[in-house]
Amino acid sequence: MLENGVQLTPASTSNSTGKTRNNGKELNGSASTEEEEKRQGNAGDAQPPASTCTTCAKGHTCQAVVSRTREMRSLIDAKKSHQAQALFGHLADEGHRPSLVTYTTLLTAVTNQRAFEAIPSLLAGxxxxxxxxDAIFFNALINSFVEAGRMGEATSTFWKMxxxxxxxxxxISTFNTxxxxxGIA
Known part of the structure; x- marks a missing residue:
């Protein structure tokens, strides 16, 4: 799914170290099986890549995902968030499954670009x-809503978390955000 230049696709359930970071429940709290994930493909309406990385297909995070996520972070730090979004799209196009760390990094890029309208699609992915x-993702999401001046959604996300x-x-970061x-509102 492509929205505002952001390619959104499913992510694996491992973090950059290969250890399981998240599993079992979706953002809306309902359980999801592995078979359902395979059937759903890329956020429902988009087609999955023709070839999938064998490491990503096994539910692990491959080295390409780890290195591209680091590269995305470097681009964001260099004030090149748009390029970080494009890199996310290339990663998915090449058949890799971005990790939650990658999605969190993408959320940071979206926030920096003030492309807040892309958040619902990112959450759907x-x-x-x-x-x-996890708490890191929720903190980034709450920060996005704060930056957009949408304190109602920030508070709602806090309670959902x-x-x-x-x-x-x-x-502490959650409360500081x-x-x-x-203070801004």
């Missing part, structure tokens, strides 16, 4: 991949 966001994702607890948002 994470849901379609069957990923369960606290109530619907056991083991995903707000951090909310305080920043209420």
């Amino acid at each position: 994470i849901d379609a991949a069957g990923l369960r966001p 606290s109530r619907h994702h056991p083991g995903c607890r707000p951090t 909310l305080i920043k948002g209420f």
